[in-house]
Amino acid sequence: MRVAAGQFRELTQEDLAFARQIGCAGVTINKPDFDSQAWTGFLGKQFTAASGPRAPTRRFSALELATLRSAVEAHGLVLECIEGVPRNLLDRVMLGLPGAEEQVEDFKATIRAMGQAGIPVLGYNWIPDGVWRTTKADHGRGGALVTGYDDRLGQSIATGTLPPRDEQAMWANWERFIEAVLPVAEGAGVKLSLHPDDPPVPELDGVARIFRDEAALGRALAFADSPNHGLAFCTGTLAQRSADGMMHALGRFARAGRIHYVHLRSVAGALPRFTEAFIDEGKVDAVAVLETLAEAGFDGFVIDDHVPHVVGDTVWGHRSRAYATGYIAGIIRALERTKGRMG
Numbered sequence: 001m002r003v004a005a006g007q008f009r010e011l012t013q014e015d016l017a018f019a020r021q022i023g024c025a026g027v028t029i030n031k032p033d034f035d036s037q038a039w040t041g042f043l044g045k046q047f048t049a050a051s052g053p054r055a056p057t058r059r060f061s062a063l064e065l066a067t068l069r070s071a072v073e074a075h076g077l078v079l080e081c082i083e084g085v086p087r088n089l090l091d092r093v094m095l096g097l098p099g100a101e102e103q104v105e106d107f108k109a110t111i112r113a114m115g116q117a118g119i120p121v122l123g124y125n126w127i128p129d130g131v132w133r134t135t136k137a138d139h140g141r142g143g144a145l146v147t148g149y150d151d152r153l154g155q156s157i158a159t160g161t162l163p164p165r166d167e168q169a170m171w172a173n174w175e176r177f178i179e180a181v182l183p184v185a186e187g188a189g190v191k192l193s194l195h196p197d198d199p200p201v202p203e204l205d206g207v208a209r210i211f212r213d214e215a216a217l218g219r220a221l222a223f224a225d226s227p228n229h230g231l232a233f234c235t236g237t238l239a240q241r242s243a244d245g246m247m248h249a250l251g252r253f254a255r256a257g258r259i260h261y262v263h264l265r266s267v268a269g270a271l272p273r274f275t276e277a278f279i280d281e282g283k284v285d286a287v288a289v290l291e292t293l294a295e296a297g298f299d300g301f302v303i304d305d306h307v308p309h310v311v312g313d314t315v316w317g318h319r320s321r322a323y324a325t326g327y328i329a330g331i332i333r334a335l336e337r338t339k340g341r342m343g
């Protein structure tokens with residue numbers, strides 16, 4: 001088990017140096033938009049107006065991914081994972097809209113490119129309108145800014161941008177998707193890792209959120225029962241329903257060897273209303289989480305997630321992430337030492 005730095009949507013050489021400086025062995029990249037000005041600059045490509053706005057389909061090329069991997073490795077880091085493609089490159093598949101087939105073909109090509117570039121894990125989720133919060137400026141400990149969600153407000157919002165989809169439709173679309181892409185992942189030696197729906201409520205904006213609890217995740221793992229399909233286990237998302245339920249799911253899926261990586265964050269409160277919290281407070285017991293993973297023999301990586309915004313911090317959250325990452329690394333070290341003493 002090891003700690004990584006994650007959720008870079010854009011990347012600079014400084015960010016990579018920072019990840020190494022705070023002791024991470026690896027990094028993850030979030031939904032990279034390789035056609036954006038920031039990414040074309042990082043990858044040493046010419047940005048042209050033709051690069052954006054982005055078409056509804058897009059495959060990541062092996063060359064882009066290899067360039068990215070090399071840049072990461074130049075800092076003594078491992079590129080552990082790409083956490084998803086931009087949402088609008090998979091939305092037609094999730095919603096079963098015209099153009100879904102083309103998006104699936106691009107996703108398959110992306111998996112093959114990941115395999116060629118030697119990047120072992122591709123995270124994904126099944127939420128076409130993304131993570132919802134009803135505030136981004138609630139006050140946490142010491143006045144730190146934290147995000148929050150109130151389902152009474154959430155349920156009153158209808159964007160009118162998505163076609164309504166019930167549970168049955170979202171499951172059917174997912175089953176069709178995973179049946180199409182999993183054999184490609186197995187052939188390419190790439191792991192696909194499902195992140196639960198955040199917030200984990202039955203429906204938002206007229207679209208069912210199917211991956212919201214242990215039962216649904218268990219069903220997904222049984223349906224796509226392969227070492228190349230597992231979970232991006234997010235402690236915060238599941239604890240937003242129930243911290244006890246999250247711990248139960250964690251133990252079960254860790255012992256089954258189906259957790260590829262972990263988002264470790266905490267929350268205060270639970271649905272219908274919660275706020276995010278520092279890693280050392282709130283409903284999620286980070287020590288218990290890491291202890292459960294260690295006992296199950298988990299050998300993947302753990303990253304922080306949605307850290308509170310502290311005094312003087314950057315948008316990405318260098319200060320807050322350094323704190324959370326150090327906290328995780330310290331617990332892992334302590335658990336290793338205890339295990340060594342117990343023989």
Ligand SMILES: [Mn+2]
Nearest residue numbers: 234237263305
């Ligand atoms: Mn997460």
